[in-house]
Amino acid sequence: MAKQRILSGIQPTGNLHLGNYLGAIRNWVDLQEEYDAFLFMADLHAITVPHDPKRLAEDTYKVAATYIACGIDPDKATIFVQSHLSAHSELAWLFNCITPLNWLERMIQFKEKAIKQGENVSIGLLDYPVLQAADILLYEPDLVPVGEDQKQHLELTRDIAARLNFQFGSEENPVLKVPEPMIRAEGARVMSLTDGTKKMSKSDPSDQSRIDLTDSTDAIVKKIKRAKTDPERGLWFDDPARPECNNLLTLYMLLSGQTKEAVAAECKEMGWGQFKPLLADTAVAALEPIQSRFNELMGDRPYLESILRTGREKAGDVANATLARVKDALGYSKPL
Numbered sequence: 001m002a003k004q005r006i007l008s009g010i011q012p013t014g015n016l017h018l019g020n021y022l023g024a025i026r027n028w029v030d031l032q033e034e035y036d037a038f039l040f041m042a043d044l045h046a047i048t049v050p051h052d053p054k055r056l057a058e059d060t061y062k063v064a065a066t067y068i069a070c071g072i073d074p075d076k077a078t079i080f081v082q083s084h085l086s087a088h089s090e091l092a093w094l095f096n097c098i099t100p101l102n103w104l105e106r107m108i109q110f111k112e113k114a115i116k117q118g119e120n121v122s123i124g125l126l127d128y129p130v131l132q133a134a135d136i137l138l139y140e141p142d143l144v145p146v147g148e149d150q151k152q153h154l155e156l157t158r159d160i161a162a163r164l165n166f167q168f169g170s171e172e173n174p175v176l177k178v179p180e181p182m183i184r185a186e187g188a189r190v191m192s193l194t195d196g197t198k199k200m201s202k203s204d205p206s207d208q209s210r211i212d213l214t215d216s217t218d219a220i221v222k223k224i225k226r227a228k229t230d231p232e233r234g235l236w237f238d239d240p241a242r243p244e245c246n247n248l249l250t251l252y253m254l255l256s257g258q259t260k261e262a263v264a265a266e267c268k269e270m271g272w273g274q275f276k277p278l279l280a281d282t283a284v285a286a287l288e289p290i291q292s293r294f295n296e297l298m299g300d301r302p303y304l305e306s307i308l309r310t311g312r313e314k315a316g317d318v319a320n321a322t323l324a325r326v327k328d329a330l331g332y333s334k335p336l
Contacts, residue, residue: 004142012059015212019190019200029071037077069293080311091134133157196243
């Protein structure tokens with residue numbers, strides 16, 4: 001019996017951080033054993049905001065190396081670069097022509113990012129959920145691992161697929177498979193070290209808000225030492241009045257591999273002066289093997305290129321078949 005397929009990707013902008021690892025990549029490592037995993041570097045999405053063209057390609061290789069260093073096995077998962085397959089852009093255009101504008105205008109993340117960018121807001125920023133829909137639907141995944149903040153985008157993807165199926169397919173022969181969300185309860189939202197109510201983000205202007213996967217031991221210790229806390233003694237989970245406490249305990253739980261109950265019992269009488277060094281030591285120990293493997297991979301560019309070449313070929317077989325089916329449904333002639 002064929003495995004169900006999952007698909008996900010990360011933009012190659014800035015350094016990947018603990019939120020990317022604990023909220024997404026580590027989950028993929030587990031899922032690749034049970035599912036047919038397609039994992040990509042979303043470099044077309046990376047230019048919806050101002051970017052440095054001198055870094056884009058190198059950052060893309062860094063993300064690929066990070067995937068593998070964190071435990072993604074190229075023999076079990078398909079790793080590829082979004083821009084290496086033109087089907088993404090072509091299907092996005094076809095979707096643009098059936099997607100109502102008001103569906104995009106209601107997207108929460110566009111509203112938030114548009115406020116930050118002001119007059120520099122591009123059509124790409126408004127339209128990237130359509131490209132994201134193309135990214136997903138090209139590969140006919142059964143499930144898409146998403147955080148709570150991405151649920152709206154996956155619903156848009158499902159709406160676009162359903163609209164195309166209704167207009168150009170039939171109930172018996174749908175053009176596109178409609179995927180389901182896969183939401184992980186623990187660790188799906190790792191929060192900022194400077195504000196426990198905000199998600200840890202590469203775009204946060206403060207480097208102190210996140211722990212990058214490539215941070216040195218000293219940097220990790222300093223960031224955790226400076227992490228926002230409160231004056232309470234004793235540490236516990238799930239107190240709305242103590243978001244930073246809940247976040248730091250969650251980080252410790254995820255990095256140490258302990259249960260929530262074990263961490264709650266261990267830390268209930270601790271003060272921050274005792275807990276922060278414990279969290280720092282745990283984070284350093286968890287990241288050391290990842291950093292070692294990452295540096296090894298970045299020193300072997302031919303190997304990384306071979307992985308991405310193989311991934312492009314495998315992903316291309318699936319993507320091009322889906323694109324051809326959509327074009328046929330829309331009435332396009334076949335290439336001569």
